[in-house]
Amino acid sequence: xWGTSDRTSAPQAEVFFVGYGKRDRMAIENLxxxxxxxxxxxxxxxxxxxxxxxxxxxxxxxxxxPGETKRKIQAGSQGIWRYADFLPFEGRPGDPLEPGLTPxxxxxxxxxxLGLEAELLIKNDAANPTxxxxxxxxxxxxxxxxxxxxxxxxxxxxxxxxxxxxxxxAAAGLRSYVFVPSNLEEQKLLATGVYxxxxxxxxxxxxxxxxxxxxxxxxxxxxxxxxNLRPYYxxxxxxxxxxxxxxxxxxxxxxxxxxxxxxxxxxxxxxxxQEWLDIGLVAGEQPVFNGAQALGCSPVATAFAEGxxxxxxxxPETIAKSLAIGDPADGPYAVEQARRTGGAIxxxxxxxxxxxxxxxxxxxxxxxETAGGVTIGxxxxxxxxxxxxxxxxxxxxxxxxxxxxxxxxxxxxxMHEIDPDLDSFEAxxxxxxxx
Amino acid sequence: MPVTVKIPTQLRAATDGxxxxxxxxxxxxxxxxxVFETHGTLRDRITQDGDLxxxxxxxxxxxxxxxxxxxxxxxxxGAEVTILPAVAGG
Numbered sequence: 001x002w003g004t005s006d007r008t009s010a011p012q013a014e015v016f017f018v019g020y021g022k023r024d025r026m027a028i029e030n031l032x033x034x035x036x037x038x039x040x041x042x043x044x045x046x047x048x049x050x051x052x053x054x055x056x057x058x059x060x061x062x063x064x065x066p067g068e069t070k071r072k073i074q075a076g077s078q079g080i081w082r083y084a085d086f087l088p089f090e091g092r093p094g095d096p097l098e099p100g101l102t103p104x105x106x107x108x109x110x111x112x113x114l115g116l117e118a119e120l121l122i123k124n125d126a127a128n129p130t131x132x133x134x135x136x137x138x139x140x141x142x143x144x145x146x147x148x149x150x151x152x153x154x155x156x157x158x159x160x161x162x163x164x165x166x167x168x169x170a171a172a173g174l175r176s177y178v179f180v181p182s183n184l185e186e187q188k189l190l191a192t193g194v195y196x197x198x199x200x201x202x203x204x205x206x207x208x209x210x211x212x213x214x215x216x217x218x219x220x221x222x223x224x225x226x227x228n229l230r231p232y233y234x235x236x237x238x239x240x241x242x243x244x245x246x247x248x249x250x251x252x253x254x255x256x257x258x259x260x261x262x263x264x265x266x267x268x269x270x271x272x273x274q275e276w277l278d279i280g281l282v283a284g285e286q287p288v289f290n291g292a293q294a295l296g297c298s299p300v301a302t303a304f305a306e307g308x309x310x311x312x313x314x315x316p317e318t319i320a321k322s323l324a325i326g327d328p329a330d331g332p333y334a335v336e337q338a339r340r341t342g343g344a345i346x347x348x349x350x351x352x353x354x355x356x357x358x359x360x361x362x363x364x365x366x367x368x369e370t371a372g373g374v375t376i377g378x379x380x381x382x383x384x385x386x387x388x389x390x391x392x393x394x395x396x397x398x399x400x401x402x403x404x405x406x407x408x409x410x411x412x413x414x415m416h417e418i419d420p421d422l423d424s425f426e427a428x429x430x431x432x433x434x435x
Numbered sequence: 436m437p438v439t440v441k442i443p444t445q446l447r448a449a450t451d452g453x454x455x456x457x458x459x460x461x462x463x464x465x466x467x468x469x470v471f472e473t474h475g476t477l478r479d480r481i482t483q484d485g486d487l488x489x490x491x492x493x494x495x496x497x498x499x500x501x502x503x504x505x506x507x508x509x510x511x512x513g514a515e516v517t518i519l520p521a522v523a524g525g
Contacts, residue, residue: 035490046520046522046523047443047445047490047520047522047523048445049445049446049448049480050480051480051488051490052445052480052481052488052490052491052520052521052522053490053522054490054522055522156523156524206524207499207524208497210523210524211492211494211497211499211519213523213524214443214519214520214523214524215517215519217523218443218444224523226523226524226525227523227524230522230523230524261525262524262525263525264525309489310489312501313499313501313502315502325524325525327492327499327521327524328525329521329522329523329524329525330525332489
């Protein structure tokens with residue numbers, strides 16, 4: 001049974017950092033408030049004491065030579081640590097469960113079905129160790145937790161993060177606590193509990209879980225990856241941008257379509273592109289950013305449509321539970337980014353989400369969870385609206401695996417049940433056989 | 436009527452390290468005004484132009500006041516008001 005469990009003895013933490021000398025000096029500088037610019041030391045802080053704004057990691061990339069950096073990346077590990085120069089560490093991180101370098105595949109048949117003459121590419125981040133993009137942020141947060149000396153990691157999760165925290169903590173030999181809404185999909189609960197974490201089902205929605213964890217972060221000496229380590233954790237999403245550019249031959253796409261829950265992934269992909277533009281690793285300009293939300297939890301899409309600078313919180317009611325954050329922390333920044341790049345943030349119904357899952361599976365062989373159905377649903381909407389021009393290079397981020405939300409595919413197809421003989425088969429498939 | 440206001444760590448420099456304050460007030464707005472009377476530096480940290488800053492969340496009995504009546508949300512005697520940064524999660 002996967003109820004609340006307790007593990008009394010924490011295993012000895014392994015440390016994956018290696019020392020660094022003058023040649024390996026990292027670019028990380030401090031934590032800086034995104035609202036008022038106040039700076040803080042590189043500890044477990046996440047909110048500004050002056051204005052409550054979110055803290056973000058600041059770097060000094062002035063020592064990075066673009067040519068040398070590019071060679072270093074290409075000679076690096078086969079995962080996100082190849083981008084360590086752009087990640088929030090004072091030493092070089094390692095990880096026994098390194099995520100990243102997930103496939104980017106052309107989706108010509110999907111483009112045809114949508115009537116697009118664009119170059120459509122699917123970045124399949126379900127191909128990470130625990131089958132979602134959350135492995136990127138958690139690998140960074142867990143490595144940072146070790147660098148800061150924490151022995152316990154924790155999180156507030158809509159499911160994918162739960163899987164990732166439990167797995168990466170197990171791999172690193174850290175104790176973990178995972179807090180989720182108790183009504184989460186069974187697959188996500190099972191795929192969390194298996195790693196031996198302390199799984200806590202909270203009777204409430206994600207925003208209730210998040211509030212509880214924010215309060216717990218004040219009283220427990222734990223690294224809550226998406227609370228007190230959030231500035232570092234969020235940096236892991238930049239690796240999705242770096243990989244996109246590298247897999248496109250050190251070029252940027254014209255447009256990206258990306259799901260939005262808290263808005264962190266959406267904004268950090270933008271930051272990743274901007275960093276590489278600034279230091280000259282890529283040329284051109286930021287892609288157009290299209291955000292995707294489920295209609296049943298669309299505070300960011302609503303703020304975009306209404307022209308608001310803040311997101312009005314919403315009580316989620318959608319099958320896309322991994323995007324069901326009614327009070328999105330980075331929502332205002334996601335809205336700004338969509339506006340700045342000439343993009344948009346749209347939402348789709350649960351029926352469109354199911355259609356999106358089916359369409360992606362049928363045309364690419366990629367089975368995504370409900371969040372991916374949201375993203376494909378919004379892509380279809382953009383195609384129908386004529387927003388995507390012929391010849392555009394469009395990257396669509398698929399952030400999670402379909403096996404995690406099997407209910408969304410139920411009753412979407414029929415199984416042919418036959419007796420074990422030829423007559424029975426031919427009776428069932430008479431038309432096809434005749435052709 | 437007495438109300439307990441829970442202060443997050445980020446603001447405790449302005450309350451001499453106090454994690455809880457006891458004040459009186461019938462609405463969230465009145466309670467916060469009472470807090471600002473004794474801890475004046477908190478006003479600019481929590482509010483801007485008379486409203487809550489966009490990354491400040493306030494809860495009454497665990498319920499976000501944006502789902503109630505905002506600063507006009509009424510408070511029962513002995514209730515607990517919690518101030519938290521809105522930048523966690525996701």
